[in-house]
Amino acid sequence: MLRQFHKMHGLGNDFVILDARDAPLAMDAGLAARLADRKRGIGCDQLILLEPSDSADLRMRIFNADGSEVESCGNATRCVVKLTGARDIETAGGTIHGDVTGAEVEVSLVEPRFDWDQIPLAYPMATDPVPMGWENLERPHAVNVGNPHLVFFVDDLDDIDIEGLGPGIETDPTFPERINVNVAQVTGEAIRLKTFERGAGLTLACGTGACATAVAAIRAKLVSSPVTVTMPGGSLVIAWAPGEAVTMRGDATHVFEGTIEL
Numbered sequence: 645m646l647r648q649f650h651k652m653h654g655l656g657n658d659f660v661i662l663d664a665r666d667a668p669l670a671m672d673a674g675l676a677a678r679l680a681d682r683k684r685g686i687g688c689d690q691l692i693l694l695e696p697s698d699s700a701d702l703r704m705r706i707f708n709a710d711g712s713e714v715e716s717c718g719n720a721t722r723c724v725v726k727l728t729g730a731r732d733i734e735t736a737g738g739t740i741h742g743d744v745t746g747a748e749v750e751v752s753l754v755e756p757r758f759d760w761d762q763i764p765l766a767y768p769m770a771t772d773p774v775p776m777g778w779e780n781l782e783r784p785h786a787v788n789v790g791n792p793h794l795v796f797f798v799d800d801l802d803d804i805d806i807e808g809l810g811p812g813i814e815t816d817p818t819f820p821e822r823i824n825v826n827v828a829q830v831t832g833e834a835i836r837l838k839t840f841e842r843g844a845g846l847t848l849a850c851g852t853g854a855c856a857t858a859v860a861a862i863r864a865k866l867v868s869s870p871v872t873v874t875m876p877g878g879s880l881v882i883a884w885a886p887g888e889a890v891t892m893r894g895d896a897t898h899v900f901e902g903t904i905e906l
């Protein structure tokens with residue numbers, strides 16, 4: 645069957661979006677990984693499937709490039725808000741609210757969680773910071789913003805071999821659901837960030853990674869809210885106060901529309 649898809653990106657973090665609200669589509673890890681493959685498929689960091697929702701405007705399912713289905717994706721949510729005009733989006737990580745504000749899209753994720761079993765970690769342990777290290781990356785802050793993140797604050801981001809260290813941290817047995825790995829440098833009142841994403845590797849930007857990093861930095865009083873987080877693909881403005889949901893504002897870009905035989 646021929647299916648229409650949209651290729652979009654948020655700061656270079658790219659998506660293939662399939663709208664299955666009117667015509668159901670059976671997605672599994674194998675098909676998602678094939679479509680995400682940049683040589684054999686269409687190519688993207690995450691495959692996004694839109695389905696009907698009973699509680700929100702639509703339901704968004706998120707598959708990483710390796711085929712794993714996950715709970716949340718900040719950059720894709722901004723793209724879906726721009727594409728569909730949806731305001732309330734159901735995800736496995738909670739309902740996300742979105743709004744188009746001029747050329748940008750603002751989304752409000754869930755309230756961050758910090759307990760060891762909410763990240764989740766495999767054992768009861770402090771999360772702020774986690775008393776562990778991997779070579780020159782030590783004592784990360786663990787934050788769940790709908791999906792699980794570790795945030796390492798370093799003096800010089802350019803000194804860190806994130807592609808070398810990322811796979812071992814992502815799959816460390818301490819993290820039973822694997823984990824997204826963020827390495828951040830605070831520069832005055834802003835943050836520089838690179839993210840090694842669970843199931844997708846190093847990406848040009850990670851929206852939930854930017855949120856988790858900003859939350860960890862605000863909690864540690866390294867910066868104040870709102871804060872600009874700059875990634876290789878561009879910047880997001882993140883706002884958060886304790887006890888509230890974290891919000892993110894930034895670009896969402898439609899690249900092209902195509903069809904594929906499924």
Ligand SMILES: N[C@@H](CCC[C@H](N)C(=O)O)C(=O)O
Nearest residue numbers: 717718719791842850851852
């Ligand atoms: N790129 C995303 C996050 C996608 C999911 C993540 N890799 C995970 O496994 O949790 C974003 O913009 O938030």
